[in-house]
Amino acid sequence: MTSWVDFVKQAPTLSAYTEHRFSDDATGRITYIATVRKDGGPRVHPVKVFPAGSGLYLFMYPESPKGLDLQRDPRIAMHAAVTANPFESGELAAWGSTAIVTDPKVRALATAAAPFASPPPADNVLYEIWLEMVIGTPVLDGKPVHLRWRAVDGVEEDIGFGGRTS
Secondary structure, three states, rough: OEEHHHHHHHHHHHHHHHHHHHOOEEEEEEEEEEEEOOOOOOEEEEOEEEEEOOOOOOOOOOOOOHHHHHHHHEEEEEEEEEOOOOHHHHEEEEEEEEEEEHHHHHHHHHHHHHHOOOOOOOOOOEEEEEEEEEEEEEEEEEEEOOOOEOOOOOOOEEEEOOOOOO
């Protein structure tokens, strides 16, 4: 797994696009996350994922089923919400793992950067997201580009569309 700051260094185009999709006001800054329920099934919820300093974070209520899922099994999948025309905004999906943040300085930084109308309640649990893989289709010069980055090799690459052109 790789930290947000290392992802930014390794994948400059895809990380800029990732930050744009997570912070897109046209979608209400919504990202859908999937967690693993206790019975092994998927749980999908809309949340707000955001970068702050060197990390990528999300806050959750302490009794949140999705947060309890992450405490039991930290794996997470994410898909940024798309605009009405995904051929203009592109798509973004990411996979990784989470860890609860207990450092008060990191929490203060994340609280200040959180994309909410008011600060998250003090009892909210802060999770840092560590990335394993990110796939995005930013639209560059009017054409979608299919980019992939994986923590295993730290390389940002254009993987095309399986022979299909857009």
